[in-house]
Amino acid sequence: MTETTRQPCDLLIEAGWVVPVNPHGVVLVDHAVVVSGDRIVALLPLAEARERFAPAQTVSRPDSVLIPGLVNGHTHNPMTLMRGVADDLSLMPWLHEHVWPIEGAVMSPEFVADGVELAVAEMLRGGTTCCNESYFFPDAQAATYRRLGFRARVGLPVIEFPSAWAASTAEYFDKGLEVYDNYRSDPLVSLSFAPHAPYTVSDESFERIRMLAEQLDLPVHVHVHETAQEIADSLKQYGQRPIARLDRLGVVNERLIAVHMTQLIDAEIALCAERGVSVLHCPQSNLKLASGFSPVEKLRRAGVNLGLGTDGCASNNDLDMFDEMRTAALLAKGVAMDATALDAASALRIATLGSAKALGLDEHIGSIEVGKQADLTLIAMDALETQPMYNAISHLVYATGRHQVSDVWIAGQRKLADRELVGIDVDALRAKTRQWQQRIAAIGNKP
Known part of the structure; x- marks a missing residue:
């Protein structure tokens, strides 16, 4: 397929493993999720995704697991x-x-x-x-x-x-x-x-x-x-x-x-x-x-x-x-x-x-399925603490820590990029939090 016939899309997320949640217990190896606007438009093998789609942005994580948010x-x-x-x-x-x-x-x-x-x-x-x-x-x-x-x-x-x-x-x-x-x-x-x-x-x-x-x-x-x-x-x-x-x-x-x-x-x-x-x-x-x-x-x-x-x-x-x-x-x-x-x-x-x-939102979120909102989370599995990995779902529940989350999207918008928050001023948030800490501690309820 030539470049001119490839279908444009906003985002291609390539992952070593995709756990769609529905079907239950399934792990897809070397797959990609294709996003246009706020929705998932395809979930398919990596090679096929690269052949069929021309993304505006690609996030490639061969050592990561992609799950629904x-x-x-x-x-x-x-x-x-x-x-x-x-x-x-x-x-x-x-x-x-x-x-x-x-x-x-x-x-x-x-x-x-x-x-x-x-x-x-x-x-x-x-x-x-x-x-x-x-x-x-x-x-x-x-x-x-x-x-x-x-x-x-x-x-x-x-x-x-x-x-x-x-x-x-x-x-x-x-x-x-x-x-x-x-x-x-x-x-x-x-x-x-x-x-x-x-x-x-x-x-x-x-x-x-x-x-x-x-x-x-x-x-x-x-x-x-x-x-x-x-x-x-x-x-x-x-x-x-x-x-x-x-x-x-x-x-x-x-x-x-x-x-x-x-x-x-x-x-x-x-x-x-x-x-x-x-x-x-x-x-x-x-x-x-x-x-x-x-x-x-x-x-x-x-x-x-x-x-x-x-x-x-x-x-x-x-x-x-x-x-x-x-x-x-x-x-x-x-x-x-x-x-x-x-x-x-x-x-x-x-x-x-x-x-x-x-929550009554299962038609829109909760699994990686075509037509659903692109609420997605990538978890890096290359840390020593998650090596070796025989079963991605087992590791997600029994071995993974939240510090391994690298990227997050909500409705197709990136909210966490390489562990960095997007659109939140961390220093300003920390300063506001400290002000509340001082005020609450002064009430006298903190031991």
């Missing part, structure tokens, strides 16, 4: 500015004695925007291209994600006590719907309802959320069955376990993104499978807060869609999805007492396509 299925990214303020505590003392008092003192659009920018920088350097967000000031979140060109589903918060964002339940709904109107057609920023948890949201609010979610076609992103105390308190107050209460209110359906789910009985697992609920697993946060163990393998074998998230940096304390995959795979084996539980390919899947499906 990782999808952080649950996080509170402004809390990146609270990394390490209250360690080694259980959930309720952590919230009531540390997190909520600090938030009461510093919560503002500026705090949220700066925390999101710090989180985006960390996520990009770790190969993450999309996140599912739950925090206050969703307007400031959305504006920052849009400015940085980062894909996010931003939660519209609902909680039954006042905050710097809203003074009443009615105001949470009114302001949230205004944010929805402003971003309903944004190509990168989408919305969800994000009621905090069953123990902080009333029946009336959940019923209104159910109605609006149906009308606006939005997911409902909520912490559910996170601790044994939550179950006991719900039984005392409502005479029902939280998931049963949510089912009574009409919330348990294919829109529900149920986060944590460490306290489950078999009937609840079957209910989630029947209703199409997605469960977002946050193993490191659950371990750190001693909240319990999600029965991930039982959920997976029942057919429940699983996603993976880091939770926020105040309870993790990082946004490292590679480390989260490894923890998820290892913990699942220990909980199930089965070495075959959550194998490497399945761990990678929940960190990509599973999270994307939970």
Whole structure:
């Protein structure tokens, strides 16, 4: 084929290995992904790609693995500015004695925007291209994600006590719907309802959320069955376990993104499978807060869609999805007492396509397929720590560190190039972070 008959494209990414995630467990050797605009237009053997396409730019990484961008299925990214303020505590003392008092003192659009920018920088350097967000000031979140060109589903918060964002339940709904109107057609920023948890949201609010979610076609992103105390308190107050209460209110359906789910009985697992609920697993946060163990393998074998998230940096304390995959795979084996539980390919899947499906974005991201958005991550495998390599997927889950991520694209736009962030002023970001550190430390909550 002559130069004049080769098809023009914007980008050709050549990799020693491509892991498309769908089909499941497949590794393609010496393949290339072709990108035009924001979309993948071809995935084919390297020699054929070079013959058929004339790219404006070529990135050749023969010692690297190309995967779909990782999808952080649950996080509170402004809390990146609270990394390490209250360690080694259980959930309720952590919230009531540390997190909520600090938030009461510093919560503002500026705090949220700066925390999101710090989180985006960390996520990009770790190969993450999309996140599912739950925090206050969703307007400031959305504006920052849009400015940085980062894909996010931003939660519209609902909680039954006042905050710097809203003074009443009615105001949470009114302001949230205004944010929805402003971003309903944004190509990168989408919305969800994000009621905090069953123990902080009333029946009336959940019923209104159910109605609006149906009308606006939005997911409902909520912490559910996170601790044994939550179950006991719900039984005392409502005479029902939280998931049963949510089912009574009409919330348990294919829109529900149920986060944590460490306290489950078999009937609840079957209910989630029947209703199409997605469960977002946050193993490191659950371990750190001693909240319990999600029965991930039982959920997976029942057919429940699983996603993976880091939770926020105040309870993790990082946004490292590679480390989260490894923890998820290892913990699942220990909980199930089965070495075959959550194998490497399945761990990678929940960190990509599973999270994307939970967010309702699986038609656009989560796998390397023709027609999907070009959200892509390259990982260098030539380090001594990942030598020798017999199985690329095994290494991604059990041996790779996020420092090996070299290049990242979102919607075809390069966001990380040879480990250098594109479009983020690192020195300015570091300076802003230090200012917040000084202010938060002065509150007196940091040990």
